[in-house]
Amino acid sequence: MELHFRYSPESEADRIGYTLDKYRWYKENNYRINLPDSLKAKAECGERVEDEEITKVVTEEFDTVAYDNAIKLLESEFRKIERDFTKNLKSLGVPVHDTYTISLTKYGVGGSYSLPNNVQVNIDYGRTISWITLAHEIVHLAIEEWVKKYKIEHWTKERMVDLIMDRFFPGEVNIQGKPEDLKEVKIAFDSHFPNIQKVIEEVVSRRQE
Numbered sequence: 001m002e003l004h005f006r007y008s009p010e011s012e013a014d015r016i017g018y019t020l021d022k023y024r025w026y027k028e029n030n031y032r033i034n035l036p037d038s039l040k041a042k043a044e045c046g047e048r049v050e051d052e053e054i055t056k057v058v059t060e061e062f063d064t065v066a067y068d069n070a071i072k073l074l075e076s077e078f079r080k081i082e083r084d085f086t087k088n089l090k091s092l093g094v095p096v097h098d099t100y101t102i103s104l105t106k107y108g109v110g111g112s113y114s115l116p117n118n119v120q121v122n123i124d125y126g127r128t129i130s131w132i133t134l135a136h137e138i139v140h141l142a143i144e145e146w147v148k149k150y151k152i153e154h155w156t157k158e159r160m161v162d163l164i165m166d167r168f169f170p171g172e173v174n175i176q177g178k179p180e181d182l183k184e185v186k187i188a189f190d191s192h193f194p195n196i197q198k199v200i201e202e203v204v205s206r207r208q209e
Contacts, residue, residue: 001086002099003075003134007067011103012058013051015120019108020049029154031109034124036061067104070123074102077131081169085135088168092194094142102134113137115144132165132172139164143196150200159185160199167193 019026019035023043026033035043036057042049089096097117106124111133113119119137123129139161147157159182165173188202 001082001097003078003102004099005071005074005102005104007064007104009055009058009062012062012105012107013054015103015105015107016054016058017051026109032125033109034107034122036107061106066106066123070104070121070129073129074121074131074134078134081131081135085138085168089139089142092142092164092196094196095145096142100138100141111137113140113144115141117141132169135168136161136165136173143200146197146200150204152200152203156182156185156203160189160196163189163193164196 016035016039019033020039020043023033033040039049039054039057086096095116100117100119103118103120104123105120106122108120108122110122110125111120119134119141121129121133121137125133140157143157143160143164146152152160155177158176162173162175163186166175184206185199185203188199188206192198192202
């Protein structure tokens with residue numbers, strides 16, 4: 001599995017714009033949000049942030065050393081789990097790409113993704129940069145076509161990814177939310193793993209009863 005890393009002031013400006021657009025939703029769902037202080041203050045007040053202001057702040061904060069160091073760390077850590085991770089991912093019967101494009105950022109939430117093989121990883125989100133975020137987003141990509149097909153809502157999707165990650169890496173992953181939340185997802189998962197499509201179908205069926 002090849003990882004193509006990239007970063008630039010332009011992509012960081014885009015990331016900030018995207019984060020500002022989703023700011024209220026992130027807040028409502030209790031996400032930690034990384035933004036430059038001046039822009040975050042405006043977002044809190046609901047003020048519009050102009051593109052020129054975003055560009056100015058990114059230019060002031062941009063430091064290639066931080067991104068280069070993050071690439072070295074992520075590449076090194078991911079290679080330690082790559083073989084088993086790839087094997088386990090393929091066992092789900094999902095699309096697994098030979099190459100993934102990894103965009104590094106200091107803004108927004110911990111990670112995100114876009115089809116078919118693009119991942120965003122926040123390198124300033126907690127104490128250390130982790131391969132867990134990278135693997136988590138790749139799992140999202142792997143099941144996204146089913147998520148869209150069955151119109152799975154956000155937190156159900158997140159619980160499924162967390163459960164997959166916990167099965168791949170026991171003891172390494174924090175399951176988001178409380179154990180009793182989305183209990184039907186855990187029941188379906190334990191019954192049908194590694195058939196994730198069947199897990200999703202059962203969850204949908206239970207909610208239609």
